[in-house]
Amino acid sequence: MTIDVNFLKQGGFIKQRHPDYFLVRVRVLAGDLKANQLKKLSEISEKYGAGWVHLSVRQGVEIPNVRIEDFQAVVKELEEVDLSTGACGPRARVILACQGSSICPYGLVNTKEMAKKLDKRIYGRGDLPHKFKVGICGCPNSCTKPQENDLGFMGTAQPVFDEVEGACIACGLCAEACRFGAITLDDEGRPHIDLSKCISDGRCIHACPTGAIRAAKIGWRVFVGGRFGYKPQLGIPIMEFVPDDEVVDLAEKILLAYKNLGKKGERLRDVIERMGVDEFIKEAGVMKVESDT
Amino acid sequence: MNQILDLRGVPCPMNYVHTKLRLEEMSEGEVLEVFLDKGEPFSNVSRSIKEEGHEIIKVDRSEEFCVIVVKKGGGTNG
Numbered sequence: 001m002t003i004d005v006n007f008l009k010q011g012g013f014i015k016q017r018h019p020d021y022f023l024v025r026v027r028v029l030a031g032d033l034k035a036n037q038l039k040k041l042s043e044i045s046e047k048y049g050a051g052w053v054h055l056s057v058r059q060g061v062e063i064p065n066v067r068i069e070d071f072q073a074v075v076k077e078l079e080e081v082d083l084s085t086g087a088c089g090p091r092a093r094v095i096l097a098c099q100g101s102s103i104c105p106y107g108l109v110n111t112k113e114m115a116k117k118l119d120k121r122i123y124g125r126g127d128l129p130h131k132f133k134v135g136i137c138g139c140p141n142s143c144t145k146p147q148e149n150d151l152g153f154m155g156t157a158q159p160v161f162d163e164v165e166g167a168c169i170a171c172g173l174c175a176e177a178c179r180f181g182a183i184t185l186d187d188e189g190r191p192h193i194d195l196s197k198c199i200s201d202g203r204c205i206h207a208c209p210t211g212a213i214r215a216a217k218i219g220w221r222v223f224v225g226g227r228f229g230y231k232p233q234l235g236i237p238i239m240e241f242v243p244d245d246e247v248v249d250l251a252e253k254i255l256l257a258y259k260n261l262g263k264k265g266e267r268l269r270d271v272i273e274r275m276g277v278d279e280f281i282k283e284a285g286v287m288k289v290e291s292d293t
Numbered sequence: 294m295n296q297i298l299d300l301r302g303v304p305c306p307m308n309y310v311h312t313k314l315r316l317e318e319m320s321e322g323e324v325l326e327v328f329l330d331k332g333e334p335f336s337n338v339s340r341s342i343k344e345e346g347h348e349i350i351k352v353d354r355s356e357e358f359c360v361i362v363v364k365k366g367g368g369t370n371g
């Protein structure tokens with residue numbers, strides 16, 4: 001079989017130590033695979049690989065021991081079940097997401113939906129100074145560590161005590177639920193929320209049995225410039241409570257600014273350190289909001 | 294007469310499983326008193342009860358434990 005070099009340019013495979021073997025990187029959005037996709041991965045690994053796969057920390061699947069002449073056939077089989085190879089190199093990588101509000105009891109936002117939207121708009125975008133990673137999570141527990149990504153989004157909710165939707169029965173569950181002592185109960189057992197101590201994890205909102213504590217705002221906290229690797233640095237929070245329908249445009253603006261302002265080889269963090277976070281944000285055309293945490 | 298379920302010493306999430314099974318045997322409007330350890334069991338079980346569509350009408354607490362008084366709701370939304 002002849003090897004189509006143009007086809008190989010699309011990437012998605014990595015050279016292994018062994019001279020004849022390549023690792024095929026399969027893109028898995030938000031860590032979710034359907035049963036038929038799992039079956040196909042199992043088949044492919046037996047037919048073309050070593051009979052096993054590796055799960056990457058970015059929720060991807062890697063198929064080891066594939067010969068380069070089989071790569072095209074593997075891609076074709078992946079396509080049969082709506083899978084494709086994952087981006088490598090200086091591109092926008094697969095979007096990482098936790099279970100979020102559709103599965104996890106702590107979730108405040110729908111991470112799966114947001115991952116799909118972000119994926120549609122920015123996944124695979126190339127011609128960047130370096131790689132660009134986006135990670136999202138559904139609440140401040142940060143299971144998928146959005147702070148380690150070039151761009152991170154975290155679901156948050158700000159509580160308010162408001163008895164329009166439900167009367168307070170002085171149960172104290174809200175104060176019990178808060179891990180930061182942001183809620184104190186008065187002599188009648190009614191809550192007072194100190195927002196300066198609140199990290200917006202929504203625990204009190206979930207806890208209140210009557211709806212007397214509800215979310216005043218739900219949205220996304222935005223982190224820029226996170227990375228791990230040889231020089232770990234956490235992303236810098238720049239915005240709070242960004243609504244669902246503004247997230248994708250915001251990501252686009254930051255990605256564009258990174259593309260335009262970054263020098264070859266710079267991660268977003270390097271650009272931000274060179275320019276200063278305020279200047280970067282200004283250039284990107286997004287507004288910085290002081291975090292109240 | 295309210296039904297009583299003493300789940301002191303039962304860890305999460307088994308305490309919730311017991312609560313859920315007991316509530317399933319009851320009819321709508323009946324009241325169950327659940328005894329739970331303070332902290333996580335209290336917070337987690339009460340949140341789940343609410344999410345299943347039951348009504349928490351009262352909470353009592355002592356030094357060591359809590360009692361959640363639950364009125365069985367019309368149906369589960371799980």
Ligand code: SF4
Nearest residue numbers: 098104107138139143
């Ligand atoms: S980050 Fe929050 S919503 Fe996401 S899986 Fe963890 S606890 Fe659940």
Ligand code: SF4
Nearest residue numbers: 168169171172174208
């Ligand atoms: S949890 Fe709700 S009902 Fe209970 S004290 Fe707090 S506000 Fe009142």
